Amino acid sequence: MSSPSSTRTASPPRPAPAVTGRVFPAGRPRRAGLRSALTASGFLAPFAVLFLTMMVAPICYAIYQSFFTVRRAGLFGGTQSTEFTGLSNYADAFGDHDFTASIVRVVLFGCVQVPVMLVLALLLALLLDSRSARLRKTYRLTFFLPYALPGAIAALMWSFLLVKDLSPFTGPLSHLGIDVDFLSPSWVPFSIGNMITWGWTGYNMLIIYSALQTIPAEVMEAAALDGCTGWRLAWAVKIPLVRPALVLTTVFSIIGTAQLYTEPAVLVGARIPGVDPKFSPIMNSTVAMDVGGQNLAAAQSVVLAVITLVLSFGFLKYNQRKGAMA
């Protein structure tokens, strides 16, 4: 029987290398500790500075802004004053039908699009990983290529491919008696889902594929000896072993879906009727910002961030618990 691991990274898992660098001479523990702390902070400093200024500070500022309201007087609000209004911006955000509808829309959208994309990514990764795969590198690159295209450009390209009269698909379909407009209101969510699936499947596939590569060779060998091959091997051995990668890609996808913006915004920018300019929550806060409601926009952003946090961490926790029980 040939080894199923011939293409796998050949070396069997080595014993963990001794961490010689961290073993300090027993006589001088304090100075060494100080030195390593300095080293650590030196390495951390660039990240910490960027993280604090680019992430933490804006988030704090948005939270702060969300508790205030600009009061205006006069025809053009010439006299303005900012006052603390507590949660009133949050009340406005939840009272705004367009905003709440966009949250529901994006959640429903994610429930359909994320599973479709991840199942597709898993299938492709398994196919690439299978023993009989040919031209592995070529296919890996091909599947990954859409991700290399900037999202806005990909969306623009798809808008040309989908818009009626220019689309290479609608013409032939109408000859078959199927008259569809992929950018009509009822089709738009599916068209956007298609764009995102096209762009991100390769990315997720690559993460899952890397996880498949790290499955120890002896596990595969043992499975092969037990006569476990093909789909059964994938289902019973590979998929359970790449579960962490699947959880990771799901969390990434949940976050990505919550931040949906580029694709619908490009379609709106291309003046395609039928795409709601308030399709996603972020688009709502952009509109609020445009009309001078930066405090409302801040509140909407905070709401969106909390929802994203709850969904992604909730999913993570649920999986950890399930993993612990198993």
Place this chain on the structure above:
Amino acid sequence: MDRTTIRSRRLLALATAAVMAFGVAACSDDKNDSAGESGHSGPVKMEFWGWAGYEKIVDQWNAAHPDIKVTFKKIPSGPAGGYTQINNALAAGNGPCLAQIEYQNIPSMLVKNSVMDITRYASDGMDKYVPSAVSASSVGDKIYGVPVDIGPMVLFYRKDLFDKYGISKPPATWAEYKADAEKVKTADPAVKFGTKLGDGAGLASFTLQTGQSWYSTQGDSWTVNIDNPGTRKVASYWQDLKDQGLVAKHGSAWDPQFNKASEAGKVLTFVSASWAAGGLKSDLKGEAGKWRVAPMPTWEAGDNKSASSGGSATSVITGCRTPREAVQFADFLSSDPQAVKTGIEGGLYPASKAGQDDPLLTGGDPFFGGQKVGDVYRASAARVPSTWTNGPTFQQVETDFTGAIGKGTLPEAVTKVQTSTVAAIKKLGLSVTNG
């Protein structure tokens, strides 16, 4: 000291240097219009943001004015995100000194405290510009921008296709427009006479032609009147044309769909502002000599009312430390003969009275078969009713119309946006009543 320690020290030093370099870079990105504050010790430097092709004009200014240097930065067009960019930069303390602002957006910029009152610098030069543009750049007796170009609306039509379908002259009224559209549909249902009306800006322009206005003010209070008889008439007229398949359902001028239909000879006309000629010439070079320009059809025969769409002014942005120099530049951009000529070449119809007499406009235009299109634009500009008032929430109205038209009919959209606009103005904290 062992090698690992040396290496880690070196890395630490490197990291520190990187952080410092980053910090210094951030500091050196100073405000560039600060030179003027300390008694003009050096040359004045100003930034100018806009989306029209102003680069060449800025170069001309810089060549002639070595002590007032203007840097032009191209931003996305206002409604496509340019205004947001200006307002965000302003909030962050990095706003430009000058910016291109469309007339209809001036009140919205005022609400955000983004544009400066330039009356005392600009009032003397205002008689150089056509009165409608001056009033569009002002609110009450205060001036908020120097007018650059105006957008008198006209009917662009294909002479060759008119001949083909036996239409002897361009429609003078909207009734004739519909009759011509029916005639074309009977000859070939796949060919459309015109393009649909599909957004808030279009609806506003057509409403202007009826002599109605979406807004009015009384003291410190706004009245919103989007749902008025004029707009209702316009909305049901265009909805009817769309329902009957008389105008192209998908695509209006400038969409790739329009260009494709035009290349196939499947669309005969579109109604738009003079600046649309620039797009026609660059997108449809192959149709040179086939297009003509006619006055915008009217509601009543001979009522002589036209409309305008777009056009913009150069405004001085709040916080600019050299407003006097900024206005000098804005005036140059709008009225210097060479600058105006450069603008016309780029497709702008000038707000400057002298500019409208430029030979480029009064002579025949080969793209339009040698027609003197400047005369048509000028006549249209003179017939634009002066009844319109712009509202304080331009972007919201645009967005809400786009959303509502996507979901329903034009008349339904009018009712919806009336309500949402009153709510939006109220939310801004301004006083507002339902018209």
